[in-house]
Amino acid sequence: MSNYPSGIIFTEDNPGKWEGKATGHLPSVTVDGGKVTVKTDHVMTKAHFIVRHTIVSADGVMVGDKTFSPDDADAVSEFELPSDTSGKLYVTSFCNQHDLWLVEVEL
Secondary structure, X not given: OOOOOOOOEEOOOOOHHHOOOHHHHOOEEEEEOOEEEEEEOOOOOOOOOEEEEEEEEOOOOEEEEEEOOOOOOOXXXXXXXXXXXXXXXXXXXXXXXXXXXXXXXXX
């Protein structure tokens, strides 16, 4: 995985100040044909929730994004990939208390 700025982007390998928080904050990504499902296994309460998922292609194109409300039951989003999408995707999950978490997915 690439080296991302510490204290801004958190990953499984670089949880920074959020050591021990990766399990509930890293997005889980499933790719099935042209469909991508992103899930963050996290509580959704007014005080603590996942705010947003994003997917960006390796060339910097926003593939999709979804904003959540604390009233949502789960932080799950689904995206259709453009037919010409290939290579690497960067998938993020943003927590209102524990910042931005990222995983890379190779298509």
